[in-house]
Amino acid sequence: MSTTESPRTTAGTTEAGTSEAVAAGGQAVKETLEDYTLRFAPRSYRRWTPMVVATTALGGIAYMADFSIGAGIGLAHGTGNALLAIAVAAVVIFITGFPLAYYGARYNIDLDLITRGSGFGYHGSVLTGVIFASFTFIFFALEGAIMAQGLRLGLGLPLWLGYAVSTLMVIPLVVYGMKALSRLQVWTTPLWLLLMVGPLVYLVAEDPGTVDRFLSYAGTDGDGAVSTASVMLGAGVCLSLIAQIGEQIDYLRFMPPKTEANKRAWWTAVVMAGPGWVVLGALKQAIGVFLAVRVIAEVGPAAAPEPIRQFRGAFEAMMPSWTVIPLAVALVVISQIKINVTNAYSGSLAWTNAFTRVTRRYPGRMVFVLVNLAFALALMEADMFSFLGGVLGFYSNCAIAWVVTVATDIGINKYLLKLSPLRPEFRRGMLHPVNPVGVVAFTASSGLSIALYFGLFGESLQPYSPVAAAVIAFVLTPLMAVVTRGRYYLRRADDGIAEPLLDPDGNPSAVVLDCHVCRQPYERPDLTACLAHDAAVCSLCLSTDRKGEHVLPATA
Template sequence: MDTRTQLAEPSPPDPAPPAAPDEPQAVRETLEDYTLRFAPRAYRRWTPMVVATTALGGIAYMADFSIGAGIAMAHGTGNALVAITVAAALIFITGFPLAYYAARYNIDLDLITRGSGFGYYGSVLTGVIFASFTVIFFALEGAIMAQGLKLGFGLPLWLGYAVSTLMVIPLVIYGMKALSKLQVWTTPIWLLLMVGPLVYLVATDPGTVDSFLAYAGTDGEGSLNTASVLLGAGVCLSLIAQIGEQIDYLRFMPPKTEANRRGWWTAMVMAGPGWVVLGAIKQAIGVFLAVYVLSEVGPAAATEPIQQFRGAFDAMMPSWLVVPLAVVLVVISQIKINVTNAYSGSLAWTNSFTRVTKHYPGRMIFVLVNLAFALILMEADMFSFLNSILGFYSNCAIAWVVTVATDIGVNKYLLKLSPHAPEFRRGMLYAVNPVGVTAFTAASGLSIAMYFHAFGDTLQPYSPVAAVVIAFVLTPVMAVVTRGRYYLRRSDDGIPVPLLDAEGNPSAVTYDCHVCRQTFERPDLAACPAHDAVVCSLCLSTDKAGDHVLPAAPPIPLSGA
């Protein structure tokens, strides 16, 4: 049976008009920054480099300094630097296909995950994992800011935790427009305060470099060994999920054309996988500064960024200016990253909740939920056992990101068992795809068991390696075993206009959703079999009765099936 509906002629590609006051809450809120849905061309007015600058502003976090310092304190500079390099290389490789898909097709990581091996409901699990990532790192950055407020103003830590949490709320109410302005204007100040002290110390006291390279760690050995490198890399790899936050900006990239091709690719690489280059440099700087201040503050405080930069500033400027500048750096960094953590976390929680309950409660509710979880972690003094938390969490994050990256790189492009164009709409996908769900569950489960010494002390440091290898191998194996049958529930969405234009970009042709009466671009819509019309992806997600959902149909076999 032909399931295509007789649709009206598409309307011209104009921006979606603002929702009327009596329109559903979901419409009013999601049209601000296209929460939970495809980002339309009419909204994406930024140049590639503005998007890249905004995205890179979101990695101004101070946690890198603590992470690098913590690894060095335990294992020495040599092991720390190798661990940082190994982790950065893996993060770059896995982040590249994810960033490309986000920038090319203008969807976030959850929407990418749905069509890359997990299914419509299967990706709820990874959505919760990503939301947890934002909670952990919000708490970490909030704790660092509280340390700065204690040093600068004498605030007790518990009050500093509350201040660092509450001050983000007014900034994160607004979407991409407000965040882009904040990140662009604060980035130059942040870079100057971060790089200036390092350059000064190296130029005026070359002996600091020798001390840095010679530091052997608390175990006193200092020589390179595989276990130390892998333990350190495991902590660094907890940041692999940062690509999800980069993608929350990259989805607003303009269409890739011949005219902007070079700038588009440059911006995508810089803001996508390229974030880890700056991240690795910050971790190495953290090692350097920790070794520099170690004799003054001791190994415990040497991992605190506020103490690291206090010591560095003290060497280059009057004493009365040291603490204020250190506090300013910490506060700017915390605000820049935690508005992103709160924003991305609210999207992840809202997305998962909306799919499971078919109800959109409003993104601001989950901003508050995210911040509440983070505040609880801060009050529980998570900073004192940071490496343990990150080492455990990294196994889940690695399994997820490697599974999705492998599905894109291997299953889509090499085996051609996974549909090339991403799909995220309800009705088009199976509820659960065993390819990604099985690979992720096996990789994360076995690596976590390994991390907790289930297979002995000797194998414990290899848990991140296990997560990578299992996810990388099992993802294509499951695609071959299932012959790609569980990617698409149907291959025809009932709209005659092609999903992509002649240049391979998402089509800018628009239709009116007959449920919310708003105008949306072609990739965000599917035909409604009950009303001979079209319906947008969010109205599909919140359709409790399923009246607007297309019925299942045999998919067109893929070339590799």
Template sequence: MSTTESPQITTDTTDTTDTTKPAADRAAKGTQETLEDYTLRFAPRSYRRWTPMVVATTALGGIAYMADFSIGAGIGLAHGTGNALVAIAVAAVVIFLTGFPLAYYGARYNLDLDLITRGSGFGYFGSVVTSVIFASFTFIFFALEGAIMAQGLKLGLGLPLWLGYAVSTLMVIPLVIYGMKALSTLQVWTTPIWLLLMVGPLVYLIANDPGTVDRFLAYPGTTGDGAVNTASVMLGAGVCLSLIAQIGEQIDYLRFMPPKTEANKRAWWTAVVMAGPGWVVLGALKQAIGVFLAVYIIAEVGPAAAPEPIQQFRSAFDAMMPSWLVVPLAVALVVISQIKINVTNAYSGSLAWTNSFTRITRHYPGRMVFVLVNLAFALILMEADMFSFLGSILGFYSNCAIAWVVTVATDIGINKYLLKLSPLQPEFRRGMLHAVNPVGVVAFTAASGLSIAMYFHLLGDTLQPYSPVAAAVIAFVLTPLMAVVTKGRYYLRRTDDGIAEPLLDTDGNPSAVTLDCHVCGQSYERPDVTACVTHAAVVCSLCLSTDKVGDHVLPAAV
């Protein structure tokens, strides 16, 4: 029970105490942009006007990225086709299973992955580290995709790589500024063109020369005899599993799903599965195609250039059309693909950085600041030629990403639904959560720490290939174990937010009832507000986040 009774709901915004006015000033800067992007908060029903299929198409539009071709090619050339295909399949199964509960929670409760993580074992401040991990995912992959675009611009227009890096970085800024509205239009209109340019050459090659399939399946790789072995599969799967954090970018779109009702439940579930965990089906297919194309062109361009998507598709187009069309079409495919994914990388990265910064400093500087920060990090990586050591970066990063995603997925699937030690409805608001929840923090720290030690051979050479397996297994085991040990005491600081109006409607969707925040004067839907005991009023989650003196934060329950 709460230590205080629920205050009377009020829409009065005339409070002028010294503690409220500065908080209003700090929140005002974020109000207009937050109403556009909902950077730090629940996405309200009034904004979520898209159909399930439009949301799904927008989310899947980002999966156009070309890095999958390069990742698959790198694994296949090193370990052989057999090991590569098994590694890709293993990683895809893990990514699908862990992504499903996260995608469901994002779509059902209209929260991004950071907000879900807070209430799924990490706590209000405990999830800051995972936000930084996700932000790093976005700029690492922005750099990778930008490098691929620069290779295309060099081949097609003769631009030097350093200039191509700058062009690929700067061109996404105008699109990212306008958030979901601009991104949904971009993804819907460019996806058919992208599919035609990607699938057409592949179908032609197989139909025109069926022997390419046999050569592809027989390719042995450079590090062995081509026989499938566990170590090679695990090394390859570890690289593929670096993409496990992609579910965070999918959820950045899925949080805008409309409410699930009897009338739309089939379309709703189809969209959630397709655009949530289902992204990995397309991703795995592209990785396998990357192996196929690399084997097809390796004799022509050599092993160093074979993993480059621009070279793969240049050769594929060259086999089916006049030479004067080859380079323009290959460049068009690469540019369209990279724009589609890098607007998502820049957008999602800005959300993650803003979430972390606002919680730590209790100051909201505006999302665009972190769009520029994220792009600056990516540009530095590109200029440092990260493409040449891609496998090492992704292999290391995957350990942290796996530990985080498996911890959150396990908390949802086991701690919430089976053990019932974690609250079923995700909580994200300041004052309702403990600062740190040892359940997720301990599981994540142990899983990522031990797997990284294995990756760097600190536990011996034999165990090194199994670091991603260790990250997943340790997180999966420790998350419910810590919940049992702590008896679930550290999930909620209090269970009553001081407002009598229910959080959910009769269909189980977040309530659309609006209440006025007495600090910033804006109206917000029920899940985004709590009571403010100090002023006997209501306060929104962003004003809570920027409250430097804690005047509006509810006291802990006894």
């Protein structure tokens, strides 16, 4: 099974089965296009420094939706409630995002692959894959709508045409995966920061009274007094962003191996670009409240949450009139490109993962780039922006239930109870199809929280649906692990290959072996032994093995 040996095929593999697997393997040979969609990201590809990976990952949170989300909460409930809601959500997102970011960076796999081995099973995580894919096209639609608003204000384009432009322009940028995205995010981030931060600093310095008006704003739904219900309603909207950690991990999986020499830079990058994204996100939401309060008298409460209106007002205070519209439009367009290439990229990974496991066919990542964009364009044309709060409030229940379940499995079931395997597993044959630990915890927590959200248990409990999603998932995940005694995590503990999975530093091994089906070399963590042959088979060929000829049997 060395890279110099010719892969051999023995009796037991049908011609049709082999040809299908070879075709699937050939489809993914150009990994610069496919970007290791369904598999471990090998060391040979991960040539970026920790800081380059972190900068690329943080570039993906340049979205303008934070300004709209913060503005919507602040205008409805007042500044005090909005700031508390933003803070509560940020704490939850940081705590739950940390273990996920660590596992993604340490073991070089995306959140779907982490979810498989952290309570859901090989097929059980298809459900959460679809939820994550939904997150990407919901937020693509939101960002596309914001860009269309900017193009209408700056260029006079009708909204329907702006939606189409914002959708089609990302296709050339997302084709080449991480290599192209890293360059895009690194080079555009300084300009984006300057355009975003400059007006805010100027407004605070030149007119300190804007801060007082911002802090005293009471909102349209009450007297501005802080109330638990208002804070929870606002936090529920903010917590819809909890699934953003999945997009951060899509970049963090390309982190270099952690060693004694780079451990400080490695940890800094993981924390900063993993759970640390929410610090910048929370600041943007608070800025959104500030800018909306400032322009509400001029544009009205309906238009105040639109980022293009907010930044137009800010630029008008500090720049000549002829520069205002171009600068505001430039900020919106740069932000939309930075985030929507990430949304399209991450969505294509999620859809491809789910589709391949269900159908055992691998059509290629680019097919699902187009699928994701089609869903997003449909939402934009349906005027999603006008009912933003309702969509995000509902969606947050599912996202919270998923992320809290996986984070709890890592933090408690793996490290405290030691019922879940410490090293994440994702390969077919090594996992049970469904693990009741995660599936039951997720289904119960999301189902009950959605029932609360729609008022089935009374209006007084309705604001607490996000709390219910988090608490139920946190309690049920370890409880189910104890009840099942961890029996449904691993279908077998030995993958049949003598070479260790990890190197002496605890990083995934860089030893290369041949897959005898697709005849391509892969690093050790991506392969298992083959049932029918004295050879190794890669994870993608296992995923597309329709007859299960290569899948190892279960062991006691």
